[in-house]
Amino acid sequence: MVRTLALENLENSSKQSPELTREEKIWLTQRSMNTTCIILKDNLKLLLETASFEMFNEYLANCKPLEYTMEYYFQKPLKEISLKDLVKGVIIMGSMSNWFDTIDYTDNGTHYKLLITHSFGLNSSKLNKMAIERLLETYGARVESTISEKTIFMKIYKN
Numbered sequence: 001m002v003r004t005l006a007l008e009n010l011e012n013s014s015k016q017s018p019e020l021t022r023e024e025k026i027w028l029t030q031r032s033m034n035t036t037c038i039i040l041k042d043n044l045k046l047l048l049e050t051a052s053f054e055m056f057n058e059y060l061a062n063c064k065p066l067e068y069t070m071e072y073y074f075q076k077p078l079k080e081i082s083l084k085d086l087v088k089g090v091i092i093m094g095s096m097s098n099w100f101d102t103i104d105y106t107d108n109g110t111h112y113k114l115l116i117t118h119s120f121g122l123n124s125s126k127l128n129k130m131a132i133e134r135l136l137e138t139y140g141a142r143v144e145s146t147i148s149e150k151t152i153f154m155k156i157y158k159n
Helices: 002-015 022-032 041-049 053-063 065-074 083-097 122-139
Strands: 102-107 111-117 142-147 151-157
Touching: 022 083, 041 122, 053 065, 053 122, 065 083, 065 122, 083 102, 083 111, 083 122, 122 142, 122 151
Parallel strands: none
Antiparallel strands: 102 111, 111 151, 142 151
16 A cells, blocks of 8 residues: 555656756756857957957847847746846846856836946946847836946836
């Protein structure tokens, strides 16, 4: 009797697959988009220092990578994602990318304040500002940004 119950329990538990963690879902998202890549931070910094802003802006306009990533992650069109969830999505993706030393936000009533720190230099600040602003502006949010060599400050206004 005990053996039968144990075998039934084993059979039932093997049919149920555990729910994926948030990180596993993000890795699957990145994998499906062919974006998973291993690169040393020093190599990435060099690439960022020599990046073409015009080409990157054109890429953002044509491919909309962050918009696509958010829609895929949240499984709904960009316009159906709340602004708060969109900001949280930027933080989740930013954390998982390992590009930033820190990335977080505060809710300041009329706006969200996004603070990003990194060690990739001014071009990284410019390129990431450009990408995140494009996402938020496509969504319909008004954004004010200030950057430095190691930080990005963004005010993301609620409507």
